[in-house]
Amino acid sequence: MSDHPFDVLAARALRVGAYLVRADDQGRLYDGIGLKPEHWRRAQTLLADAPEPWQKLLTSDPGDDRIILPNGGHILRLSSNRRGRHEHTILAVIEPCVCSKPLGQVLSESTEADSGCTNVTTPGQCNGCAAACLSDPITVECLLRCWYEDLFKLGRQESELTKLSQQLAETYEELNLLYRLGQELTVSGDPRCFVQSLCQDLLEVMSFRWVAVKLFDLPELSEQLAGMFVCEGTTQKTINEAEQAVEALAQMPQVHKPAVVLDIASQWGHLLPALGNSLLAYPLYKGETMYGLIVAIDKDPEAGDISSVDLKLVGSTASQLRIFLDNVTLYDQMHLMFLGTLEALTAAVDAKDRYTCGHSQRVAxxxxxxxxxxxxxxxxxxxxHIAGLMHDVGKIGVPESVLCKAGKLTKEEYEIIKGHPEIGANIVKDIPHFDDIIPGVLYHHERYDGKGYPHGLAGEDIPMMGRLLALADSFDAMSSTRTYRAALPRERVLEEIQACAGSQFDPDLTPHFLSLDFSEYDGQVANHKAGDPGAQGVAA
Known part of the structure; x- marks a missing residue:
């Protein structure tokens, strides 16, 4: 037996001597529900014997929904399509009955019918078998109405359950997407990687052909975010063409709020040929300023049209992206402030000796x-870079009389100078999250041959940060005029560094250092000299 509610109702009806038939709006019968041929013929015969046209039941008022048959049977309207609940009207044609069974027994037998029991065996006749009907058509009517309403309510509950299940599935997709984005949400990493993951997650959840994020070149965004374009999926054009198309799309007033366009060609085809057939666009705002756009192009036809569910998912994603971008921008601002503070501190240290003006920034x-x-x-x-800025912070503990002394230092004065790496390390160790900076501060005067200070480490025992800073520090020292000598020419400095590879400097790092482009360094030297006209020159 079918599990359709009307088939279940028809099986129950047959247990109590009733046939369910369907009629259209024109008053034509077009089938019986779950009826054998002999039952269908019997139902038609009873309808034909009605003292008045049964078709009146299709449009009659609720209180006028039955016709009494000459033989004592009834024709009952069970449902109507007047309120759009069904595409047809269901009538129950109820047999007159000549026997009576207890109602409880019939109800028990009717539940068996739902599992596939036999129907009334002989139309129009009650033979006293297990398929017997009731003697009172009014009671049968009540049973049929109750069963019908129960089945209708059950269908409505099933529909609501299906809708709720769909909503739960959509909510799960949204929560799962937000959870995955939250797992990847870290401002200290590469922002492009996060945006790429975001686009990939949207592609996976919503089945679009490609998804892109475009951030505009605006002062509201940090330098590493401004102008960013990330695209994941398969575009019809090159990435540059796709970016140009998204930039052109961003100029359209329609996408300055969340928008769905199901036919790009008919709306903007001549302007946006590189996009695709359909799109979902979601703008990113900071206050009144639109600074970016999320675009999803060409949803898979098998997944249906772009829907409000897709719009909601992209909206939730956009909220996460806005938070991330705001945090990245704030992080960058704080980082710049932090570096500015370090530069100010090291500039104050360098200022103790006019010959070392800008030295720490150049070493960095x-x-x-x-x-x-x-x-x-x-x-x-x-x-x-931070270690380079901080490498000479220990000179804050060296007397200016020693630090700025003209001429050769005494042995005692040199020992004082040699103490600045340890003084600096002691200062840095008390700064939170600066543990990894200490090797650069403490070991930048160690030599590869073990003849440096403060600990006389040699070779690979010197942390790489110390070996690396030793090259940068010595290069700037030789390139600058000091109290005890003039600046060396660039060629002489490079020759000296090459000559000291393996003794003073790490022989593996030295070739890399000698291959650097020093034009930015020279520009920084010029800026420092311009900022302090009294500063001593640096050899070119």
Missing amino acids: LLSRQLAEALGLPPDRVERI
């Missing part, structure tokens, strides 16, 4: 360039 620059030339990770390069 050279150290960063050498770290990049070695292919070190960006976060490691950043820490080496």
